[in-house]
Amino acid sequence: MSSAVAPLVEARERWLTAIVPRPYANPYLMGFGLGLVLLSAFVIMGRGLGASGAFASGAASVAATITPDRARASHYFARYLGADGGPRVDWLVVELLGVSIGGLLSALLAGRVRATIERGPRISRRSRLALAYGGGGIMGVGAVLARGCTSGQALTGGALLSVGSWLFVVGAFAAAYAVAPLLRREWT
Amino acid sequence: MIAPFNEYGLLSDGAGLWIALVIGLGFGWCLERAGMGSARKLAGQFYLTDLTVFKVMFTAILTAMLGVFWLGWLGVLNIGRVYVPETFILPQLVGGVVFGIGFAAAGLCPGTSCVSAVTGRGDGAMAVLGMFTGIFATGIFFGSLESFYNSTARGQLTLPAVFHVSYGIVVFAIVLVALAGFFIAERLERRAQIRGERPA
Numbered sequence: 001m002s003s004a005v006a007p008l009v010e011a012r013e014r015w016l017t018a019i020v021p022r023p024y025a026n027p028y029l030m031g032f033g034l035g036l037v038l039l040s041a042f043v044i045m046g047r048g049l050g051a052s053g054a055f056a057s058g059a060a061s062v063a064a065t066i067t068p069d070r071a072r073a074s075h076y077f078a079r080y081l082g083a084d085g086g087p088r089v090d091w092l093v094v095e096l097l098g099v100s101i102g103g104l105l106s107a108l109l110a111g112r113v114r115a116t117i118e119r120g121p122r123i124s125r126r127s128r129l130a131l132a133y134g135g136g137g138i139m140g141v142g143a144v145l146a147r148g149c150t151s152g153q154a155l156t157g158g159a160l161l162s163v164g165s166w167l168f169v170v171g172a173f174a175a176a177y178a179v180a181p182l183l184r185r186e187w188t
Numbered sequence: 189m190i191a192p193f194n195e196y197g198l199l200s201d202g203a204g205l206w207i208a209l210v211i212g213l214g215f216g217w218c219l220e221r222a223g224m225g226s227a228r229k230l231a232g233q234f235y236l237t238d239l240t241v242f243k244v245m246f247t248a249i250l251t252a253m254l255g256v257f258w259l260g261w262l263g264v265l266n267i268g269r270v271y272v273p274e275t276f277i278l279p280q281l282v283g284g285v286v287f288g289i290g291f292a293a294a295g296l297c298p299g300t301s302c303v304s305a306v307t308g309r310g311d312g313a314m315a316v317l318g319m320f321t322g323i324f325a326t327g328i329f330f331g332s333l334e335s336f337y338n339s340t341a342r343g344q345l346t347l348p349a350v351f352h353v354s355y356g357i358v359v360f361a362i363v364l365v366a367l368a369g370f371f372i373a374e375r376l377e378r379r380a381q382i383r384g385e386r387p388a
Contacts (some may be wrong), residue, residue, distance in 0.1 A: 024223035027243040028370075031222070034244060035251020037214040042256055043264075044199070044207055046192030047271045049215055051299035052323065059324040067328075076330040076337075094205045096302060098212020099219070103303035106220035117310040118227045118295070129314045132227070135294025136301065136315035139287050140322020143298065144330075145337060146283025148273060150297040151215075153280070154245060157273040159252035161347040161358055164275030171284025176292040180234035183292055187231050 022110040038155055045091075048156025052143035054096035056080055061087035076144065120187040131186055142172075191265040216303055218244075225303035227295030227311055234292050237380040239373035246366045257359050277340040294318065 041048050060080035063071035064087055071077045072085045082088040107113045119128035143149045146168045148157070154172070157165020193199055199207070222244045223229045232238025259265035291297055294315040296304050301319060304312025326333070347358045380386040 024229075024240075025221040027222050027240045028247050030218045031244040031247025032251050033221075034215065034218040034248035035255070037211055037218060038248055038252040039255035039259075040214075041211050042252065042270050043191045043259065044193050044211075045204065046195045046269055048252075048273075049211070049299075051297070051302070052319070055298060055319050055323045056327065059320060059327050063324065063327060070328055074327050074330045075334060076327045089205065091204060091208045094208035095212040095215070096299070098209040098214075099216035099299055100212075100302045100306045101209075102213035102216025103220040103225055104216075104306040105213075106217045107225065107303075107307040110221075112220070112225075113308050115308045115310070118304075119311070120228075125310075128311055132294045132296070132311040132314035133318040133321075135290040135292070135296075136318020136320075137322035137325075138290030138318075139294060139298065139315075140290075140319045140324075141326050142283045142285070142287025142290060143319075144283070144323055144326040145333070146280045146287060147276065149287065149299070150245070150291075151299045153273060153284075155248055155252070158245075158249045159256065160270065160272045161253070161355070161362075162273045162275060163342065163345045163347060163350055164277065164280040165273050166347065167275075167277060167281045168284035168287070171281045172288035172291060175285040175288030176234050179289050179292045180231075184235070186293075186295070187228055187235070 019111040021112045021114075034155075035159075038159060041156075042159075047091075048152065048160070049095065050092045050148065050152035050156070051096055051099070052140070052149040053152055054090065054092040055140065056144070057090035057093050120185065122185050122188070128186065131183070146171075189263060189266040191259065192269055195266070195269040215299070219300055219303045220307065224300045225307045225309070225312065227304060227309070227315075230297075230300060231292070231295040232386070235385075236376045237386045239377055242369060242373055246369060250363060250366050253359055253362065257355065272344045272346065275342040275345040276338065277342060279337050279339060282336075290318075290322075 038049055057080040060071060060077035063077050064081055064085060068085060080090060117125050117128055146153055153165040153168040158169060190196055194204065223240055224244065229238055230241055233241040256265060256267060260267040296312060296315045298319050301312050301315035305316045348355045377386060
């Protein structure tokens with residue numbers, strides 16, 4: 001390392017170590033908090049939480065902009081578009097914006113914001129990023145088929161005793177446990 | 189009955205989106221506080237070294253489920269006007285399996301990937317991009333999936349209707365299963381700690 005950047009590196013190290021990330025909160029307490037948030041959504045709006053639906057709304061808007069004919073032809077995208085076939089503001093998009101702001105605020109106040117790539121010692125950054133991207137893509141396909149994800153199906157439908165939502169939970173966790181042994185290198 | 193407020197016309201136009209923002213804030217806050225912005229932590233669920241996912245998810249489900257049940261029983265909440273996700277047996281089971289494979293690979297789900305990305309994790313940002321790509325592509329080629337997507341439709345089917353028991357019995361059974369699950373989760377984490385697979 002050249003001596004010119006050494007003080008900068010040292011300053012960065014000092015700054016990073018000065019912020020001691022606070023430990024995470026009790027999972028049961030946070031689960032209770034999350035349950036109250038979900039219950040408020042039921043009581044106020046008559047609907048639950050979601051995440052993949054916001055992605056679907058975003059994808060529909062992008063499709064409507066770059067390939068309007070195909071967007072209108074897709075019965076999946078059509079429901080996320082306005083009557084004119086153009087983008088509209090969806091409840092879930094605003095909710096997911098809130099999720100991002102809420103997550104950032106919580107992390108900032110706890111000194112947990114840090115540029116990193118989470119991975120095990122035996123996997124390269126590039127492979128980990130590829131697995132995150134590929135995994136995200138596969139989840140996207142699954143969330144379309146299942147009409148929701150861990151938020152809209154597992155949490156929301158689970159709490160409302162929907163049969164399809166519980167089938168989703170069983171399918172998702174069974175599959176994750178089945179493939180996890182093949183992916184051990186990713187984390188350990 | 190006064191709830192859902194939105195269904196009984198107690199909300200003004202435009203209030204819904206502000207409520208979406210506040211509800212989202214609470215959702216994201218709880219996820220981050222519990223450590224669910226961390227893919228490594230979430231992945232621990234699938235290696236039985238860190239069962240935070242199970243604990244947070246099932247405590248949330250229990251809380252909301254019991255809240256809906258008691259508010260309904262007290263006559264405050266009209267459960268019939270809360271939107272219950274419709275059941276499509278095969279697409280939801282298959283969609284769940286596909287989703288689970290991606291969940292294990294990414295170590296994140298759609299909501300937690302957003303928290304992961306905004307708190308500085310590059311893998312979280314890639315999972316967000318991947319989700320978007322997957323949904324975009326599936327939406328574009330939706331025509332070929334549509335008949336399967338709409339197959340085995342059962343409407344708003346709930347567990348009490350399937351098992352021919354009362355709502356309260358199902359709620360009680362899920363509480364018992366979850367409590368047993370929490371007990372097992374604590375034991376599994378202690379075992380992982382003893383084996384050195386999990387920091388004390």
